[in-house]
Amino acid sequence: xxxxxxxxxxxxxxxxxxxxxxxxxxxxxxxxxxxxxxxxxxxxxxxxxxxxxxxxxxxxxxxxxxxxxxxxxxxxxxxxxxxxxxxxxxxxxxxxxxxxxxxxxxxxxxxxxxxxxxxxxxxxxxxxxxxxxxxxxxxxxxxxxxxxxxxxxxxxxxxxxxxxxxxxxxxxxxxxxxxxxxxxxxxxxxxxxxxxxxxxxxxxxxxxxxxxxxxxxxxxxxxxxxxxxxxxxxxxxxxxxxxxxxxxxxxxxxxxxxxxxxxxxxxxxxxxxxxxxxxxxxxxxxxxxxxxxxxxxxxxxxxxxxxxxxxxxxxxxxxxxxxxxxxxxxxxxxxxxxxxxxxxxxxxxxxxxxxxxxxxxxxxxxxxxxxxxxxxxxxxxxxxxxxxxxxxxxxxxxxxxxxxxxxxxxxxxxxxxxxxxxxxxxxxxxxxxxxxxxxxxxxxxxxxxxxxxxxxxxxxxxxxxxxxxxxxxxxxxxxxxxxxxxxxxxxxxxxxxxxxxxxxxxxxxxxxxxxxxxxxxxxxxxxxxxxxxxxxxxxxxxxxxxxxxxxxxxxxxxxxxxxxxxxxxxxxxxxxxxxxxxxxxxxxxxxxxxxxxxxxxxxxxxxxxxxxxxxxxxxxxxxxxxxxxxxxxxxxxxxxxxxxxxxxxxxxxxxxxxxxxxxxxxxxxxxxxxxxxxxxxxxxxxxxxxxxxxxxxxxxxxxxxxxxxxxxxxxxxxxxxxxxxxxxxxxxxxxxxxxxxxxxxxxxxxxxxxxxxxxxxxxxxxxxxxxxxxxxxxxxxxxxxxxxxxxxxxxxxxxxxxxxxxxxxxxxxxxxxxxxxxxxxx
Amino acid sequence: xxxxxxxxxxxxxxxxxxxxxxxxxxxxxxxxxxxxxxxxxxxxxxxxxxxxxxxxxxxxxxxxxxxxxxxxxxxxxxxxxxxxxxxxxxxxxxxxxxxxxxxxxxxxxxxxxxxxxxxxxxxxxxxxxxxxxxxxxxxxxxxxxxxxxxxxxxxxxxxxxxxxxxx
Numbered sequence: 001x002x003x004x005x006x007x008x009x010x011x012x013x014x015x016x017x018x019x020x021x022x023x024x025x026x027x028x029x030x031x032x033x034x035x036x037x038x039x040x041x042x043x044x045x046x047x048x049x050x051x052x053x054x055x056x057x058x059x060x061x062x063x064x065x066x067x068x069x070x071x072x073x074x075x076x077x078x079x080x081x082x083x084x085x086x087x088x089x090x091x092x093x094x095x096x097x098x099x100x101x102x103x104x105x106x107x108x109x110x111x112x113x114x115x116x117x118x119x120x121x122x123x124x125x126x127x128x129x130x131x132x133x134x135x136x137x138x139x140x141x142x143x144x145x146x147x148x149x150x151x152x153x154x155x156x157x158x159x160x161x162x163x164x165x166x167x168x169x170x171x172x173x174x175x176x177x178x179x180x181x182x183x184x185x186x187x188x189x190x191x192x193x194x195x196x197x198x199x200x201x202x203x204x205x206x207x208x209x210x211x212x213x214x215x216x217x218x219x220x221x222x223x224x225x226x227x228x229x230x231x232x233x234x235x236x237x238x239x240x241x242x243x244x245x246x247x248x249x250x251x252x253x254x255x256x257x258x259x260x261x262x263x264x265x266x267x268x269x270x271x272x273x274x275x276x277x278x279x280x281x282x283x284x285x286x287x288x289x290x291x292x293x294x295x296x297x298x299x300x301x302x303x304x305x306x307x308x309x310x311x312x313x314x315x316x317x318x319x320x321x322x323x324x325x326x327x328x329x330x331x332x333x334x335x336x337x338x339x340x341x342x343x344x345x346x347x348x349x350x351x352x353x354x355x356x357x358x359x360x361x362x363x364x365x366x367x368x369x370x371x372x373x374x375x376x377x378x379x380x381x382x383x384x385x386x387x388x389x390x391x392x393x394x395x396x397x398x399x400x401x402x403x404x405x406x407x408x409x410x411x412x413x414x415x416x417x418x419x420x421x422x423x424x425x426x427x428x429x430x431x432x433x434x435x436x437x438x439x440x441x442x443x444x445x446x447x448x449x450x451x452x453x454x455x456x457x458x459x460x461x462x463x464x465x466x467x468x469x470x471x472x473x474x475x476x477x478x479x480x481x482x483x484x485x486x487x488x489x490x491x492x493x494x495x496x497x498x499x500x501x502x503x504x505x506x507x508x509x510x511x512x513x514x515x516x517x518x519x520x521x522x523x524x525x526x527x528x529x530x531x532x533x534x535x536x537x538x539x540x541x542x543x544x545x546x547x548x549x550x551x552x553x554x555x556x557x558x559x560x561x562x563x564x565x566x567x568x569x570x571x572x573x574x575x576x577x578x579x580x581x582x583x584x585x586x587x588x589x590x591x592x593x594x595x596x597x598x599x600x601x602x603x604x605x606x607x608x609x610x611x612x613x614x615x616x617x618x619x620x621x622x623x624x625x626x627x628x629x630x631x632x633x634x635x636x637x638x639x640x641x642x643x644x645x646x647x648x649x650x651x652x653x654x655x656x657x658x659x660x661x662x663x664x665x666x667x668x669x670x671x672x673x674x675x676x677x678x679x680x681x682x683x684x685x686x687x688x689x690x691x692x693x694x695x696x697x698x699x700x701x702x703x704x705x706x707x708x709x710x711x712x713x714x715x716x717x718x719x720x721x722x723x724x725x726x727x728x729x730x731x732x733x734x735x736x737x738x739x740x741x742x743x744x745x746x747x748x749x750x751x752x753x754x755x756x757x758x759x760x761x762x763x764x765x766x767x768x769x770x771x772x773x774x775x776x777x778x779x780x781x782x783x784x785x786x787x788x789x790x791x792x793x794x795x796x797x798x799x800x801x802x803x804x805x806x807x808x809x810x811x812x813x814x815x816x817x818x819x820x821x822x823x824x825x826x
Numbered sequence: 827x828x829x830x831x832x833x834x835x836x837x838x839x840x841x842x843x844x845x846x847x848x849x850x851x852x853x854x855x856x857x858x859x860x861x862x863x864x865x866x867x868x869x870x871x872x873x874x875x876x877x878x879x880x881x882x883x884x885x886x887x888x889x890x891x892x893x894x895x896x897x898x899x900x901x902x903x904x905x906x907x908x909x910x911x912x913x914x915x916x917x918x919x920x921x922x923x924x925x926x927x928x929x930x931x932x933x934x935x936x937x938x939x940x941x942x943x944x945x946x947x948x949x950x951x952x953x954x955x956x957x958x959x960x961x962x963x964x965x966x967x968x969x970x971x972x973x974x975x976x977x978x979x980x981x982x983x984x985x986x987x988x989x990x991x992x993x
Contacts, residue, residue: 245925246924246925271911271912271914271917272912272914272917294924294925297924298923298924299921299922299923299924299925299928300921300922301921302911304908304911320905320908322907322911362925365929367925367928367929415879416879416883417883417886417887
């Protein structure tokens with residue numbers, strides 16, 4: 001039984017508890033003391049936080065004890081500081097004691113108490129924040145400063161001793177984050193000076209007692225600092241413009257006014273006048289501008305314009321701007337731009353661009369004259385091409401690519417100093433492409449034709465390639481020697497060849513010897529001079545030598561027919577002959593063979609006349625007629641000249657002929673001919689001439705060409721004066737002429753035959769040897785030009801010296817090179 | 827004045843050719859209608875006016891350049907132009923005020939006005955040219971321009987007198 005009772009007790013207890021739990025009611029939770037604070041060290045309050053409710057209304061009681069006393073007191077005032085608080089008034093507050101405070105929560109079921117809290121009054125002092133913060137700004141003497149005022153925190157009990165608080169103030173501009181804290185001291189007002197104008201500031205204050213903590217910051221107060229008040233800055237006049245030279249407008253840039261309202265006025269005066277006017281119209285041209293209409297615009301006067309800016313603080317004036325209306329003209333852009341496509345006579349199309357001047361400009365009366373300029377570029381292009389058009393209002397454009405789009409703009413300017421207008425709005429040009437097709441056709445035709453031509457050319461080339469090559473690159477010709485027939489050589493007929501060479505019969509017969517004889521040369525100058533010429537035979541000399549006689553190089557004196565004595569004699573000629581001989585020889589390049597002639601002249605002659613030599617040369621030159629026809633001719637000419645010269649010794653007027661015979665060989669021949677006439681005439685007068693009759697038969701024959709055949713040379717055996725001269729004729733055609741006789745001891749002389757009379761009389765040209773005249777030579781020019789030069793020399797020599805000068809060279813240069821006939825231009 | 831004018835005309839005719847050559851040398855473009863050296867050549871009035879206009883533009887260009895240079899170098903903002911503008915000795919000559927007046931004024935009066943202006947500038951320019959030569963520190967450009975202006979003023983005067991004689 002007992003056991004059953006004992007075991008049922010806990011069961012019963014559990015049942016009781018659960019019934020209690022089921023109904024939700026229990027004893028209260030533990031409260032908690034939050035804070036204890038004293039405002040002024042004389043009173044303090046504590047606040048607690050209640051614990052869980054427990055479902056039933058709770059009662060809270062606060063118990064405290066002092067220091068180490070045992071007595072427990074209850075809170076005197078639950079109401080003053082609000083709910084769940086306890087207020088200890090002055091009577092219950094002792095700053096020197098430590099309070100131990102607990103709070104107990106009680107309800108029907110049970111109670112619960114908080115942890116005890118030790119409170120020391122002095123350590124929990126914290127005043128309230130100050131109140132009634134007010135702000136003011138004051139501006140004096142360009143400085144604005146802030147004045148802040150506040151009141152200390154209110155106390156529950158009006159205490160007799162006014163507590164001394166320390167205050168602190170902080171402020172910041174509204175937008176910024178950082179506070180600037182200022183320690184104020186114990187006063188309840190403060191002035192802040194370093195404030196920026198125009199900024200809104202936020203201010204807060206807090207206080208503190210001697211000991212304890214700072215109070216909370218008071219609520220924020222904000223204030224706007226007003227902006228600085230300054231007089232305005234200087235305005236600036238930007239520009240003045242006149243669109244048509246009848247009115248004008250000026251614009252200015254306003255001055256910053258420091259927040260204050262600024263008013264601008266424009267003032268102007270004219271040159272020479274003192275009176276100042278104000279702008280007549282501020283509105284027409286927009287803000288910050290002044291419009292001068294026709295009435296107010298004067299020409300040929302300078303305006304002095306200024307702008308004044310005024311505000312509360314003062315005013316400011318801009319710099320003066322001097323304006324003469326004539327020079328500020330900037331017209332409007334041209335209008336009515338039109339394009340027209342025209343076709344010229346040649347069916348070439350071009351564009352005509354026309355425009356009108358701006359409407360306001362009075363171009364018609366000539367008040368304003370405008371010049372235009374246009375610019376254009378292809379649509380995709382970068383650079384504009386600017387074209388100055390002048391005063392005309394149209395422009396023709398030719399050089400535009402068909403098919404492209406162009407942009408064109410025009411602007412204008414007054415013809416005098418002024419400004420260019422704005423560019424007109426862009427104008428697009430589309431070039432038609434109609435003439436493209438024609439181009440293509442033309443090119444196709446050209447292509448077809450050229451290809452045809454190429455085909456033909458190539459065909460021709462193929463067919464006649466060889467001939468073309470021959471035409472283009474002719475074969476190198478072999479040497480052509482006059483008189484030598486290659487074929488003859490090839491065929492090998494020596495006889496013909498030799499006859500061609502002028503050698504009758506080969507091997508050389510006696511005739512050849514005679515030929516050789518005839519080619520004897522007379523040397524009339526010293527060895528020295530002669531040698532070099534011998535040593536350096538010219539090419540031409542060689543050629544001629546080759547033609548005529550290979551043997552005749554040095555030959556004259558070496559030929560057996562010649563008397564060596566004479567050669568030496570010839571060499572021993574007076575030195576007067578030498579220099580000019582040398583000259584002539586050098587000119588001729590040393591035709592050694594021909595230069596020297598063994599003196600056919602006789603030893604009887606005291607002075608070996610050059611004539612004799614000349615006659616040798618003449619004859620020598622004359623003989624090989626075929627190949628040396630040319631030379632013969634020339635030498636004939638020369639011979640004529642020489643004869644002329646020789647005969648000139650007698651009479652000076654004869655020299656004239658030489659002077660005249662400058663131009664060419666032909667005239668030379670003529671003049672020689674003429675002179676010959678004269679000479680012959682002269683000769684007539686001289687009776688101490690040789691008995692050889694001299695006749696002038698050639699008068700009639702004035703042909704410039706001397707028939708060499710007529711002027712064959714004959715070998716004359718000169719005989720003594722008392723004897724009749726005998727002639728040994730050696731005509732080319734006539735071989736083996738009868739010899740009339742020889743005069744031994746006489747040298748063979750050569751004289752020119754003028755005619756044959758009556759078939760038995762030879763008319764010879766006189767030979768001056770008999771006259772014992774001093775040998776006079778003239779320098780004989782080799783070329784046609786040289787004659788001219790030497791003619792000049794001759795001329796001088798005529799006037800100054802004897803003709804001997806002229807003749808010297810003659811003797812040496814009787815032989816004419818073919819090269820010498822080539823004019824050598826200097 | 828008339829007799830002198832008559833003799834001047836002959837002189838001017840010769841001077842015209844000279845000045846024509848001078849004008850072209852100066853870079854003032856003009857169309858040479860008269861070949862050089864021909865004496866009986868007469869330029870059209872339009873051509874004469876055209877030349878006068880170009881010449882006066884040239885003079886204006888020279889003088890404004892010269893003033894700007896002087897102002898920059900020596901005046902340094904002392905406002906010489908104010909004094910210059912207000913004390914211009916030709917300001918007393920009454921010129922037409924605006925377009926209407928200019929179109930109504932008799933052309934003889936206008937031309938005489940022009941001659942008056944040019945003549946009254948003759949002496950001061952001569953003075954300027956000679957004085958400026960003596961200033962050693964003056965830059966070459968100012969010197970040259972002063973002399974040039976004086977010369978061109980004379981040319982212009984001649985040209986205008988020629989025009990007056992023809993009109």
